[in-house]
Amino acid sequence: RPNTLDCTAFTSRLPFLNEADQLKHVLRATLLGNGSRRENSAEHSWHIMLYAWVLAEHSIVEIDINRVMQMLLLHDLVEIDAGDTPIHGEIDHKKMAAKEEAAAKRLFGLLPEAQKVSFTALWHEFEAAQSNDAIYAKSIDRVQPVLLNLKNGGGSWIEYSVSLAQVDYRVGDKVKLGAPRVWDFVRSQIEPWFVSQGLD
Amino acid sequence: RPNTLDCTAFTSRLPFLNEADQLKHVLRATLLGNGSRRENSAEHSWHIMLYAWVLAEHSIVEIDINRVMQMLLLHDLVEIDAGDTPIHGEIDHKKMAAKEEAAAKRLFGLLPEAQKVSFTALWHEFEAAQSNDAIYAKSIDRVQPVLLNLKNGGGSWIEYSVSLAQVDYRVGDKVKLGAPRVWDFVRSQIEPWFVSQGLD
Numbered sequence: 001r002p003n004t005l006d007c008t009a010f011t012s013r014l015p016f017l018n019e020a021d022q023l024k025h026v027l028r029a030t031l032l033g034n035g036s037r038r039e040n041s042a043e044h045s046w047h048i049m050l051y052a053w054v055l056a057e058h059s060i061v062e063i064d065i066n067r068v069m070q071m072l073l074l075h076d077l078v079e080i081d082a083g084d085t086p087i088h089g090e091i092d093h094k095k096m097a098a099k100e101e102a103a104a105k106r107l108f109g110l111l112p113e114a115q116k117v118s119f120t121a122l123w124h125e126f127e128a129a130q131s132n133d134a135i136y137a138k139s140i141d142r143v144q145p146v147l148l149n150l151k152n153g154g155g156s157w158i159e160y161s162v163s164l165a166q167v168d169y170r171v172g173d174k175v176k177l178g179a180p181r182v183w184d185f186v187r188s189q190i191e192p193w194f195v196s197q198g199l200d
Numbered sequence: 201r202p203n204t205l206d207c208t209a210f211t212s213r214l215p216f217l218n219e220a221d222q223l224k225h226v227l228r229a230t231l232l233g234n235g236s237r238r239e240n241s242a243e244h245s246w247h248i249m250l251y252a253w254v255l256a257e258h259s260i261v262e263i264d265i266n267r268v269m270q271m272l273l274l275h276d277l278v279e280i281d282a283g284d285t286p287i288h289g290e291i292d293h294k295k296m297a298a299k300e301e302a303a304a305k306r307l308f309g310l311l312p313e314a315q316k317v318s319f320t321a322l323w324h325e326f327e328a329a330q331s332n333d334a335i336y337a338k339s340i341d342r343v344q345p346v347l348l349n350l351k352n353g354g355g356s357w358i359e360y361s362v363s364l365a366q367v368d369y370r371v372g373d374k375v376k377l378g379a380p381r382v383w384d385f386v387r388s389q390i391e392p393w394f395v396s397q398g399l400d
């Protein structure tokens with residue numbers, strides 16, 4: 001391929017790539033599998049991309065796994081400005097959406113026009129959770145913290161006093177839209193923990 | 201798509217996905233952009249996938265960006281057993297290669313056969329650095345720590361007493377194979393730092 005780009009096309013992307021480094025400082029409610037510390041949103045994004053790829057055949061909707069991966073790669077970038085919203089915490093959805101929209105505008109606005117437009121569109125598609133790719137991406141984003149909590153002995157379920165019914169409603173219903181068999185299995189694995197805690 | 205998979209196809213992947221969580225504990229020589237702590241290999245993998253995608257048009261070799269992303273997603277998993285090898289440290293290449301090969305065998309061996317084979321092949325392709333996709337993936341893997349060091353004021357260059365000539369040899373020559381214009385620009389940015397330290 002001809003190398004006709006001048007440096008400008010690169011330099012114009014550097015501020016975005018540098019800014020993305022901040023996502024490593026955004027801490028989630030979820031603890032790592034060994035319980036030693038909270039997971040940050042950058043390593044979480046990496047982990048769910050691996051989940052999405054490895055589990056792709058479990059999607060019940062027809063997906064383009066490459067688009068799903070791109071979606072997951074950038075889905076949490078807005079947290080650099082807006083912070084993480086714990087799924088089991090109190091959420092003011094309208095306020096949060098406004099903060100994230102402003103974050104997307106600032107962050108994707110660091111990119112050259114064409115990339116700004118396509119990244120913003122992909123993020124909106126993920127947030128809307130209507131397309132097949134977004135439905136599967138959301139399923140995966142929701143199921144990974146459940147498996148970390150199972151591994152670390154309760155994690156954010158303990159911190160937020162979560163019941164199994166709440167997990168069904170806040171997590172399971174969404175996972176089932178994209179990967180119902182995965183949820184069937186995961187639920188069977190977590191039920192004993194909730195029973196043991198009297199939270200079933 | 202018909203949902204004919206039984207749970208076995210999922211449960212057989214869980215140990216691999218759980219084990220991958222360990223990559224968040226593998227610390228690299230590089231500090232984050234603000235210098236506050238070392239970068240771990242999971243968040244590093246996420247960051248370089250973003251780099252690879254955003255900078256794809258700067259590749260001078262014809263690439264399949266989706267394969268590049270998959271390669272980068274799994275390229276560091278072997279560090280779970282073998283640890284990170286700082287590029288500016290003393291390296292026993294033969295010993296390291298044997299450790300990483302054993303790690304790949306154990307980790308990818310956790311997956312069902314077809315995925316084990318394809319993941320192992322993709323990792324070998326990355327390590328061999330011969331295919332276009334691997335050449336570009338390696339360029340990106342090498343250039344990101346340089347930009348973090350520039351941001352945090354020297355980072356691992358100080359720790360390992362690195363000269364500009366060593367950066368040229370250990371990093372620049374590899375980056376240039378896949379993205380020479382990127383290296384031209386990055387080198388122009390880091391040169392003043394090395395001059396200021398008397399390490400040019």
Ligand SMILES: [Ca+2]
Nearest residue numbers: 275276284341
């Ligand atoms: Ca590495």
